[in-house]
Amino acid sequence: MNKDLRSFLAEIEPLGPGFFARVEREVDFNYEPCVIQQKLAALGRYPALRFDKVRGSMIPLVTNLFGNYEMLGLALGIAPGEPKRRILETFRERVANPLPTTAVARAGAPVKEVIQTGADVDLGRLPILKHAELNGGKYFTIGFLIVRDPQTGVLNAGVYRHEIKGRDSFACMFNPAHNAGYIYRRYQELRRPMEAVLVLGHHPAVVMGSLARGPIESDELEIMGGLLGESLEVCPAETVDLPVPAWAEIAIEGILDPARQTSDGPFSEYTGFYGPVKDPVGLMQVRAITMRRDAIYHDLDPSHREHNLSGVLSFEASVFDNVRKLTPSVQAVYMPASGSCVFTAYVQIKKRVPGEGKSAGLAAIAAEPNLKIAIVVDDDIDIYDEEQVLWAIATHCEADRDMTIIPNAMGAHLNPSAYGEIRHNHGPMNTKIVIDATRPVTLDFAPRIRPPKELWERIQLKDYITGG
Ligand SMILES: Cc1cc2nc3c(=O)[nH]c(=O)nc-3n(C[C@H](O)[C@H](O)[C@H](O)COP(=O)(O)O)c2cc1C
Structure with a gap:
């Protein structure tokens, strides 16, 4: 068993409204969860949010899992009160110590509780949002896509923007400089379709692993295990030759045929501005959706704080x-x-x-x-x-x-x-x-004013100020 999205939610919920909030009332998939998140941000509040009911879907939605720096720490097991520098120190230590994945049987994989293939496939059942008014459409924003480098066989994962194109297809916009851009080009040159699995919902440390900036030869599923602090359990996909994280919420399998591309955008980008239409971009033809019976959908409001914090x-x-x-x-x-x-x-x-x-x-x-x-x-x-x-x-x-x-x-x-x-x-x-903005080393610089050390340590405000 792996730590997963729901074990993380169970950890942050008791930490109170600074870390977790729940919306029971139905919300619209057009912008509404994003605007609620943005209104909270305007008040300086960045909790993860669970929306129980998004119009048109039976699946609850979770967003803002990376809404504040302390939450990144929590994903790595660092409590909010600990020194913040521990967060990067721990991240660097764990990325440097990847763990091989562990293969588990389909029967022991919650992500296989529901399997939809062929005519059963319908992305419309998922609570996919339209995030900003000028966006080209609805987007998956924080799923991570697993593909295999055809030259080396190494697995790659990354988060890319995916505009929904129909009930069984969506766009894949790879920055040409990212590893997925190189891998996709390699398939194009080989005139072969690229198999892919889009994973929606897992422990945030696993999602962070997909965002690691390693060389193309590093297996990001192993980095996910390193960050999680336990080997990532995987089982075979149904319709493609790729592993699927067993404790994920939802996995979407398919192929990108370089001969059939599409366009996407505009999209609310990480700069806080709209990014232009991109043409051509990859087109994922979905072959299967597998998920938990009570799956939770993971979203991120792009172009806002979480986009870059993740x-x-x-x-x-x-x-x-x-x-x-x-x-x-x-x-x-x-x-x-x-x-x-x-x-x-x-x-x-x-x-x-x-x-x-x-x-x-x-x-x-x-x-x-x-x-x-x-x-x-x-x-x-x-x-x-x-x-x-x-x-x-x-x-x-x-x-x-x-x-x-x-x-x-x-x-x-x-x-x-x-x-x-x-x-x-x-x-x-x-x-x-x-x-x-550092001081000179060999020259005199004005002495910095500090309180007397002994007094600073001895004084307890409660001894001086009522309620202090
Ligand atoms: C919310 C979010 C959206 C992103 N969107 C894209 C995208 O559309 N295209 C892209 O190439 N990278 C995007 N990135 C950045 C990549 O996920 C990131 O650089 C990753 O490490 C790339 O992995 P790769 O080099 O293995 O392909 C996004 C990152 C985040 C957090």
Whole structure:
């Protein structure tokens, strides 16, 4: 038995309304769950949400599983009160220790309780949402797709946007630079259809495994096991030669024939803006849907905070590792939701060598094409506290000396401010900024004010303030 979506929900529900909320009243599949989530966010609340009834479907929906950083920690077994840096440390340790999958019989796999094939297949029974008004249609937003590299036989998994095209087909929009983009092209060159399984609903650590930014040779199902802390149990799919996670909620099997493609979009993208129509993109022809008898559907409201938070640990790990190669004094990396996660990194170092701050920032910027702003601070600045980071910039840093602007670098095409080789054309380049907000090593710097240590430890507010 594996930890799964429902064991995670059972863990977070007792933590109260900051982590879990339930909507019993029926909601419409057009935007309604998203707007409820957005209204909660406007109040600074990011609980996972369970919608018992979405109009037109018998299947409940869960969303916002990655709505706050503490929830990522919970997925890795780290309680909300623990230091936040433990979250990335644990993620990096676990990704470095993948676990081989364990094969289980179909009979022991809850995902096989219901099997629909042929004319029984109807995606319309699932509570698939339309998330934003200008989106091309309804989308699967947080299913992970498992495919096999035809050259190496290695399994790959990733989250891609999937626009529904009919009762038994949906689009697959692979960024050409992602592993799935390479694998799909390999099938195109071989003129062979690509088999695939879309998995909807599992423990969030498993979903995070599909977002790992490893080389194409790494088996992401093994990384899922590493992150889960137990080998991922899998059983054979019904109609394709691929494994299906046994404790998933829903699995959709099918093939992508490169000779039959489609288009998708517009789509509410991770930048907070609509991304354009993409044409051509892959078309998945569904052969089977298997699920639990009481399946729960997993959704994510794209273009909002969760879109970037769900994969942020992979980005932070990649930035951390790149910075560490150049400056082993790196202590922590945090990519805050306020900076869209992927566009902004706070890097904390224990500076001992002149120039280390700037070098750490340059290494951070070089780690990820999306990253636009890297801010480096000393180890007495809490990078999880934005007030301290801005204070460090305001008091440690002078722009002409400590800010480095790097134009014409590889960036994020979907970022609306990105530009091409002709500056006023839109394109895939961004101008990067490194802000070194560390103190000098060999020069005097103003002493920082701190309360007397003994008094800070001795004073208990309740001894002074009623209810304190
Ligand atoms: C909510 C969400 C939506 C995503 N949508 C896409 C997408 O449409 N296409 C894509 O190529 N990557 C998308 N990504 C990013 C990939 O899932 C991610 O980079 C993954 O590591 C790619 O795996 P791969 O390199 O093994 O293909 C999305 C990520 C998230 C969290």
